[in-house]
Amino acid sequence: MEARTIGRLLVVGMLSLLYGAPLGAQSQAGVGLFRAGDDALVSHNIMVPMRDGTLLSTDIYVPAGGGQYPAILIRDPYGNGSSAEAWEEGLRWAKRGYAYVHQNVRGRFDSEGSWYPYINEANDGHDTQNWVSEQPWSDGQVGTYGKSYLATTQWKGAEFRSPSLKAMSPRMTPFNYYFDTAYPGGALALGSRIGWASGMGGRTGQAGNPNWDQVLMHLPLLTMGAATSQDNPWWRDFVNHPVYDAYWQVLDSEARLPDFDVPSYNMGGWYDVFLAGTLVSYTGMVNKGRSEHARNNQKLLIGPWSHAGSTSVFEYAGIDFGPQADVDY
Template identity: 45%
Template sequence: MSMRQLVFGLIITLSLSSISHGQSFPDFKQAFPDTLKVMYHVPVAMRDGVNLTTDIYLPTADGKYPTLLIRDMYTNGSSAGRQKYAKFATANGYALVFQSVRGRYDSEGKWYPYFQEINDGDDTLTWIAKQSWSDGKVGMFGSSYLASVQWLAAINKNPALVAIAPAVSPGNYYRDVAYPGGAFSLLSRASWGIGLAGSRTNMSFPIDWVNGISHLPLENLAENVGFKVPHFQDWLNHPSYDDYWKPLNLEARATEMAVPALNIGGWFDVFLRSTIGSYQTMTKESASATSRNGQRLIIGPWPHGWNKSSKLGDVEFGETSLIDTPDMLIEWFDYWMKGSDANSNLISGKAPVRIFIMGENVWRDEQEWPLARTEYRPYYLHADKSLSDKAPTATSGALNYDYDPADPVPTLGGNIMMPKLRGPYDQKPLDGRKDILRFVTEPFTKATEFTGPISAEIYASSSAPDTDFMAKLIIVKPDGTAFNLVDGVIRARYREGFDTPKLIEPGKVYKYEIDMWASSYMLSPGDRIRIDVTSSNYPRLARNLNTGADFAKTSQMKIANQTIHMSKQYPSSIILPMIPSE
């Protein structure tokens, strides 16, 4: 099956309105209190004089309340989904403040993602704390961009911000949002950055994201589909990790934050790496002991639209894979904002980490991440296409394939936003492609778990001065079903660091370290592990055109002959976090 046929079949019905950007409250049916008081479209002035439109929901007309704050770019607060947040807050004794961020809907100012939320969030927190109905304590919750604004507001250590609950949130905007592994996240940045975030409101335009997204050079892509979007052009103009991205590396700014956080992520979420990274850096480096001890991590078998369904892609994870979001959040905020005692895994003295073990399909509490008992075990690629924990002993061994940017490997599953593509899918539609090398283990004879960070070390050479190498971890079931768990990429020029691009010498062997983020899976007897190695994943990632030219500036491309080396000298492998059986 060709790339065009597969991608077209998967996303022909995709529209921007199908992308979920909200908190998951699937069963919340409570109503507003009878004594509710509402104030719509209150102008709140920022430090530069720009007014942001803000709605206020109070449980009663009088009294002082802890406040839950939603800062949103996706709606003006009038939709049923957003009204549900106000019902949730006020029904549980909280005021709810809903604000449209700068430049969106009725809020004044110029819209530009991310950067403006640092000061605007801080100013909004200060404003809430001064109101007659506020007890001075503010919590924030929400997912995706609604989670981003929580971390960005926390940078100034505003004393009013008592606790946050960011779900499926980026934390390193270069490595997660724009350039995972140094390769541009084309599908999400184009559909979100151009089509969704390219206007004041969420307007859906008749854009062909299959053919239109293939336009070259990429620097003209937005104009080609009818938009002029400054932030999208800025993303393209900064393909390396530089001063543009540094303010948005929130993991590196943990010392500037002092807020307890309930970090919620999904094994198939596009921002999984940062959910884990934020938890780790805040636990070690945040500015107060309360904050360091107040970090919690929950990871379920979910995509970016988290906690919506027990089935994702081609895999059913069971009803226990879903959690009770409202009860969890109330427990969290009541503890930090009302001083309520709570006896659960969310609160101090209990397990700070809760993860869903796929395959076994159970939740488990842990004391740390990564798990202290982890045994990191390399599984080596062999020239006979086997995968084993035995290192190669031969002095030579290699396999080749040609990577043609004009016919890239189509995206089929993974940690992405798009509903029709994300999650675990049977990889059979890709079986006929010759530009994928597949390495598979013998069947496991007993139940075997791996949980934790996963990486690959690939020794490779290329005929091109720059190219991409990718690794995908796949579970092969006894019936032949082969579904993806996680994957990773490295753009060759960033092999020594994302801030130090260096072209490669054609024909020279280099070691490429591929961050495949993390996963958790319990293998059953008869299961096998497969590693696919290739050089494209389109349209999730922009194609490397193999010319070594500056990114996004050219439409010229050439075929690259790729050689994966696997010998005693060049032991290509994937490193799995194996968990010893008890």
Template identity: 30%
Template sequence: MWISRIIISAFATFLILTWIIHTLMPTFLGHYMGIGPAKFAVSTEKNVSVITSDGTKLVANIYRPRKAEPSPTILVRAPFNIPKFDIKAPLKNRILKDNIIRIYAIDLISRMWAERGYNVVFQGTRGRGNSEGIYHPFIHEREDGVETLNWLFTQPWFDGRLGMWGASYYAYTLWVISDETIPGPSTMGIQLASTDWYSMFYVGGAFSLESALHWALLSRPTEDVWVSPQRIQDAISGFPLIQADERALYDIPFFNDWVTHTEKDSFWEKMDDHHKINKLQGPVHLTAGWFDPFLPGQLKDFMDIKEKAPAHIANESRLVIGPWAHAQEVTLPGNIIGERYRTYSFAPSFNWFDKHLKQLPVPETSPVRIFVMGENIWRNENEWPLARTQYSPYYLKSTDKANTLHGDGSLTTSYPTKQNGTDTFTYDPFDPVPSKGGPVLGPRAHKIETQNQVEIRNDVLIYDSKPLPQNLEVTGPVMLDIYVSTTAPSTDFTAKLVDVHPDGSAYYVSEGILRLHLDENETNAISGIRITLWPTSIVFKKDHVIRLEVSSSSYPRFDRNPNTGKSIPLEKNPISAQQTIYHGKTYPSNLILPIIPR
């Protein structure tokens, strides 16, 4: 009997402590973020339904400050999950833990906003959370979002001022209704997303296979489900490309859509929100990551806001670029953990909404704030790209033996005066160069990986600078202008920027790819092409070496080009291609680095 009483007492104590922690957590977190104490008690209304015109219930949780007058509102629309426990699955294999953390974080963030005088509507998108309907990415978000705005307009606690906040797909649900006016957003916070989804799925014309597979296999019709590495391996092993989802799991219709629409056709145009930028009703706070797959598109959004949005909106919009992958920290060389993404991405929202929804005075911020890797410091800037950038060419050179780490390829700042050289390699789609790091969706993006194992392959050309006599900062867009030829009617060329430390460790910095489709008379002909690498900000330290890798694959970050010129999604019988790189006086192939003078 006494044992039962002890157990009951212990359990009751645990519940009381849990309630106390839950109640006080917003206060502790607010103090940690420096945003001050809570100002209002909060009332919560769970499972509030918005009925769409087709009869679908979109379910939201609503958090409101306990005061009589109407208030500004923050809207978040997200494909979140209600955690489901599977006792049969090994703990390490469950996505349950992540779901519980995410649900608690949603509740915590919503309460913190409400404690500072905002109504918060956190709605599950169609087919997710407790919302009805079938989850199919992109299809219903415009209509469902507009109907949610119309419902919001009728609520007695809504005062007409609306802020929206979201990351990744959450952000898509905001961009797609960003041009609405009555009601419409007075301001938005967008993280790790862009208006142009085609540019994330197709980089230089090549399909972002790893990111697409991660999303498709993880996002089941009603919930996210953990996917084992073996399933991913099954998916990427074999041809044709369009059956990758079936090799791992089963046929996924929206994955098929992504794979088969290889050009920016009407399928992608329907979900492209770039044309909404000049219709913005308020400023936008953009948070990006150097290793996020949306980075180039998000930078273009910022530049277009500055150019196309009304002046007061352009002047007040902000850009922050941190050392992050997609919603996760990245371990930098030296086992240095970058800034905590979750805290850093959420903390600015309080001052941002206070300024743009309540017109309260807040500390001024710079138009652009970037994290400079290598030195691992934050720095304020006035624009992107930086106005003081010096775009500097580094010319490729070799004696026709640039293959592997042991070749003689070099980079020089001197314009070539000697006649042309060539470097050749064979690209075999059955033996692609493996991806080591890079901006992808999924767990592999959590650290900056070394490239040394990749660089011993004969199908990887290496061009090195001399050891640097002093620190050199590279911040901005990186490009490779290169002359090539191929025996294939269609093929790819890749470029990778690498930071080589004095001990020989070669760390990933940036990467790009270009897919070529050639006419019959262009096969074997020399063509000048430009490969756009990922934007970056890094200081190459004194005695480090700047390295360029050139090849024709980075798998599975990008799909493999079968080299046949036929339909890439359907091709079952790839062929090898002989690739040639040209450099010298007539063909001055060069790597263009955005140097920041010091």
């Protein structure tokens, strides 16, 4: 198979799964957008209201030709516009005939409110899907996309079944946060979780204590977050709940499989730390999804990738998988 063929097939398959119809319809493209070259109208830092009045910072890219379009929604705790890649991604989708909506989740970067992992993503995801579907450049159809935490925001956002949500494409998915991420095998994943807590402690990812020998030797675990200089209440909650209990059930997507009624294209890597979560999300939906339509429209792609992604690096465990392992999306 030629290089990038898998990727092209993935893009075609995902987009047909998302919308199943030719792109675009005709209408006005929207207000407050500025032209970015010949292909897109763009507006950054649009403040989208949630049900409690909190405003979430959202970047929007719309095809420049006018009309109403299906939308790709990404909800992100890591920043929606801090790199050239974010700009290029928005233009890439606009060129293909999609509105691209990239939002900072609650309490991160320019979004208002306080951030606590996962706890607000169901309500905020649902509210954002509805908002997108009501915009003049939208044809009412929303699909979601992203990996890792950005995969979980998709599943959480699907809990309340917005009629505008037509499909999802979650990648490298932590589906059950307790078993997949925090306590795999029943033991706290100390290295990964304290590292993540350090990087996610501030609103914009401020650097923490760089002396990891000192941090990892700190006791008790309950105050290890403070030793990184990022004293997060949710780190203390993680440590205070070493068994799967009601605390973790609130964060768990696997327990809500019967609530999900949306087709999804699931993607994972054989070398990804969240492979189990990706597989369970797929098999769980096939067997327990809310409707026959949802159960019959699940797709799965697993390839030679790590959690870092599915492009550029194709050698793992001494095996070179070659350029055909690239995914061009």
